[in-house]
Amino acid sequence: MNETNNETAPSSAAGEEVSYKSRAERRAALRAKSEKILSPAFRRWAYGVAVAAVGVAVFAGWLPAPSAAVLAPLIMALLYVDETGEPKA
Numbered sequence: 001m002n003e004t005n006n007e008t009a010p011s012s013a014a015g016e017e018v019s020y021k022s023r024a025e026r027r028a029a030l031r032a033k034s035e036k037i038l039s040p041a042f043r044r045w046a047y048g049v050a051v052a053a054v055g056v057a058v059f060a061g062w063l064p065a066p067s068a069a070v071l072a073p074l075i076m077a078l079l080y081v082d083e084t085g086e087p088k089a
Contacts, residue, residue: 040085047079 020026054071057063063071080088 040081040083043079043081043085047075047081050075050079 018029020029051072054063054068054075058065058068077087082088
């Protein structure tokens with residue numbers, strides 16, 4: 001048997017497939033796609049939305065007030081970045 005290491009994955013909504021020659025090539029393609037989603041601009045936007053959502057959830061009674069003190073630093077650690085993607089101090 002002759003096995004090849006070509007991996008295929010759907011690439012677009014059109015249903016066409018892309019063939020990768022190695023796992024490293026596939027990981028690089030996925031990493032490039034995730035860099036678009038996890039860009040610093042998106043993370044700054046998500047930070048604002050997440051902090052506002054915690055405030056609304058506490059106000060509405062869905063979360064206890066002390067949980068905001070735990071969630072805010074967690075959200076900040078994950079999403080609060082400057083234009084270069086470095087964490088803000």
